[in-house]
Ligand code: HEM
Ligand SMILES: [Cu+2]
């Protein structure tokens with residue numbers, strides 16, 4: 167690792183000058199879980215801007231096919247500003263790869279996993295702080311490798327984020343040479359980084375909980391991150407190995423996936439989706455966890471069915487290993503197997519339904535405050551409902567024959583995966599006071615939410631209609647097809663919405679940076695929430711609590727409890743009847 | 757009822773479409789139920805001074821209900837879908853006409869065995885991006901690929917199947933209406949993926965005979 171680290175230090179030196187040692191240890195090679203969390207956040211937000219820019223280019227091409235890109239024509243000099251088809255394939259491949267591996271994972275798992283786990287279980291840091299630092303920097307190197315792919319001859323990978331072999335395995339098929347190799351190497355490196363993170367999260371949750379923090383007093387977001395870490399531990403190595411096999415096919419002349427040498431293209435798909443389906447839950451479980459925290463806090467009401475919420479996440483984690491074949495219904499896999507994958511896929515929709523109904527149950531009878539984090543959490547619930555329901559259409563094998571590889575699929579995964587962006591905004595706005603010691607601006611936050619929610623739906627909902635009309639995904643120019651001509655106005659409309667969706671993010675960026683430096687100073691517990699992180703100062707110092715770490719007396723969702731006058735009852739607060747009595751022996755769980 | 761899907765001209769397409777509309781109505785109903793309740797709760801239980809939230813950790817009866825009911829619906833839906841899936845993908849009906857379709861960057865090569873009924877002989881004929889079949893007769897299609905994975909998509913016939921290099925994948929369809937129908941490639945296959953398409957010509961039995969005569973005049 168020392169080379170890349172040296173380079174990173176050199177870059178930062180120019181800014182820091184003489185205060186090198188202190189600065190480096192605090193801001194760069196920090197072992198403090200909170201700093202590492204913030205580093206993951208900035209990595210993810212940076213990649214979000216890059217990935218978002220690629221999305222704008224994609225939508226430009228689909229809305230105004232084969233016309234020069236305004237303002238960015240210089241990126242496509244050889245074609246007078248028009249995006250050529252091979253570059254288009256590169257754009258959607260890298261857009262998805264960046265969004266999944268370098269935005270959602272670093273932010274939801276890397277940032278909030280790191281920031282929240284120790285604070286919410288009452289620990290001073292992660293179990294392995296140095297491993298934690300190594301995990302971040304390994305991930306960052308993975309990111310640099312992925313971005314470097316844009317600058318090599320032949321350009322970046324262009325075989326889709328799914329990299330189906332043989333397209334991805336032979337240079338001649340795409341014309342992409344080192345771009346695809348770097349794609350493999352980057353994901354390999356990222357796989358190692360995730361593995362280190364996963365081990366750390368699991369160990370921390372198992373071993374470092376504060377006194378009184380039983381498993382069933384853990385906040386649901388910690389449950390979600392814990393289960394995510396277990397999925398990461400088992401799923402990522404499958405991808406990590408598969409990309410190395412692919413790299414060997416490309417560079418060393420092996421034939422894992424190449425029929426010419428006796429290999430099997432479908433093996434790649436099996437490996438990829440055996441990783442890929444657990445992966446989608448790696449992406450969404452933390453979002454579900456955050457949503458549970460925020461809905462309960464802002465409804466001032468205990469989460470509905472705490473145990474069912476935890477068990478349904480465990481069920482999702484188990485089931486996610488036996489549904490991968492639903493991506494391969496028409497791949498040539500034995501159709502008999504397709505039937506069992508249909509059944510398991512239908513069944514995995516049940517725990518998702520349980521979660522949704524329990525969220526509704528949480529709102530029922532609450533006293534709901536519409537603060538920015540709450541709005542985003544509700545936004546996540548609504549997009550998740552749509553994405554979960556469209557999943558049932560595709561799980562239905564006969565129906566999937568038609569909609570597989572159409573824009574219907576693109577609609578589905580944007581509702582679930584891009585919908586995570588709402589959970590991400592909910593998390594950032596909710597924990598911003600704890601992370602940075604300042605409160606974000608409510609007005610800007612609300613404007614940002616409303617615009618994002620409207621344009622998100624205007625951009626992605628019509629994709630269902632296009633898919634049912636038969637429009638294939640990953641096509642460069644829909645107007646090349648007679649039967650899609652009639653749908654072009656919809657594409658046009660979606661592209662305009664997408665550009666506005668992109669533009670709406672200015673409100674977030676402005677709010678984020680303005681609040682970072684000039685926001686109102688935050689109290690320790692600005693939302694009057696119960697979980698332990700709010701008992702630490704905002705922002706918490708190294709070690710999190712000045713005195714001894716908190717002791718836990720009850721579950722995390724004791725809102726509006728009849729036992730206390732206020733409408734919240736922090737996990738660490740001794741029962742009022744017992745304070746003074748000098749005993750905590752009778753304090754029970756929830 | 758609005759028709760979201762392109763016109764169906766396949767013998768099994770009707771079964772696919774009824775499943776589609778079944779799922780459409782079930783999920784549509786759930787969507788409006790969930791969203792309706794959510795909006796109702798958001799309005800009814802918005803914060804007002806002096807009212808405290810109900811202190812409740814859940815309700816077992818309700819939770820069992822909303823676990824069991826969706827599970828039942830989904831399992832029944834699966835059971836209803838199995839026969840259609842088996843009919844389309846597992847049982848190829850006996851047929852007189854077998855066509856070989858080879859995907860390659862970026863064309864469909866459509867090969868007929870000719871009068872001798874055997875592939876790989878002199879009288880085979882290959883057409884680029886053009887497939888001719890008689891109406892109301894089952895047609896067997898054997899899919900192959902020369903390079904990468906392609907996917908033969910016939911939107912109007914509710915047909916889709918990947919063509920995988922190294923494999924021969926037999927499939928079938930039966931067109932129920934004459935006409936010209938598009939055959940796009942549905943799987944990313946390289947820079948020419950977009951625009952890779954052919955056409956299926958469905959003829960009446962006589963027209964089809966005529967077409968065969970024109971292609972193999974000697975026999
Ligand atoms: C309610 C449960 C869900 C069901 C029944 C379901 C079902 C499916 C099915 C059958 C496919 C494959 C469709 C095809 O390619 O023909 C699919 C694709 C996909 N799903 Fe889901 N899904 C569910 C939830 C989710 C969630 C929660 C996520 C992510 C957070 C997700 C992410 C994806 C992605 C990314 C793809 C497309 C991958 C690709 O081909 O590029 N799904 N889903
Ligand atoms: Cu899946």
Ligand SMILES: [Cu+2]
Nearest residue numbers: 941943945949
């Ligand atoms: Cu193609």
